[in-house]
Amino acid sequence: MRRQGTACVESNKAETQQVEKPCTEETCEAADEEDEFPHPIPWQKIEAQELDCDYGLLFSKEEASRLFMQLEEEVEYFTGEEAKLQVYGKTYSVPRKQATYGDEGLVYSFSGVHLAARVWTPTLEYIRDATTNATGHTFNFVLINRYKDGEDHIGEHRDDERELDPSCPIALVSLGAVRDFVFRHKDARKEPKKCHIEPVKLELAHGSLLLMNSPTNTYWYHSLPVRKKVKTPRISLTFRRIIKGRQKRKKE
DNA sequence: GCTCTCCCAGTGAA
DNA sequence: ATTCACTGGGAGAG
Secondary structure, three states: OOOOOOOOOOHHHHHHOOOOOOOOHHHHHHHHHOOOOOOOOOOEEEEEOOEEEEEEEOOOHHHHHHHHHHHHHHOOOOOHHHHEEEEOOEEEEOOOEEEEEEOOOOEEEEOOEEEEOEOOOHHHHHHHHHHHHHHOOOOOEEEEEEEOOOOOOEEEEOOOOOOEOOOOOEEEEEEEOOEEEEEEEHHHHHOOOOOOOOOEEEEEOOOEEEEEOOOHHHHEEEEEOOOOOOOOOEEEEEEEOEOOOOOOOOOO
């Protein structure tokens, strides 16, 4: 049995447990407007020093599987130069596939790549709206990462791009294989001997939604580590709100 | 005692 | 110092 941290979320438990805690004001507000996603999510709060997340199941297993298959048909991932990133003069091919969708004209930049958002597909709009109804937040952009198996991964990073609206949490929807997800506090990475802030480890279930609230992304790095046992793909969708005008201009 | 996996610390490069 | 991915070594499982 693998060791796990104290804040670990057991996905199978989350699926069956009945939490009657009411949703937040924001959640109810959004749910009232439309009937499409009428059921409030039972949220689990995940907290640590300067870390504030909400975790819940957004989709049933059946619906999540349907959405996963649709995305496998619809989503076009970047290839070639756009699938590489550049950090301090070194070029890497990312160990996963990436795609960006969003409102017209949005460009998302990180680590030396500038990715123009493609137009929303019907499935992505559906997932986006379900996320909005569950959270009360609206999103104009989504970064999609596809991890073909347990070898694909992403290293520790923060989503602290300047163009992100700091008042809007980042919403991470997971479909497909269950993967571990690890938060580490920035002080714990720098001075692990002096600083005793433990990493926070989660399992992200098929159909789950993880909300990363402010100021989580200022202080905590997160990663999706290699897991050799995982043989099937996972698609993650991170919905964000980009502030127009803060983006880097391509030219001009 | 092996092998595999995970985790941590260290490295590169402008 | 910073970024991201990679590498090597040690620990733990079986």
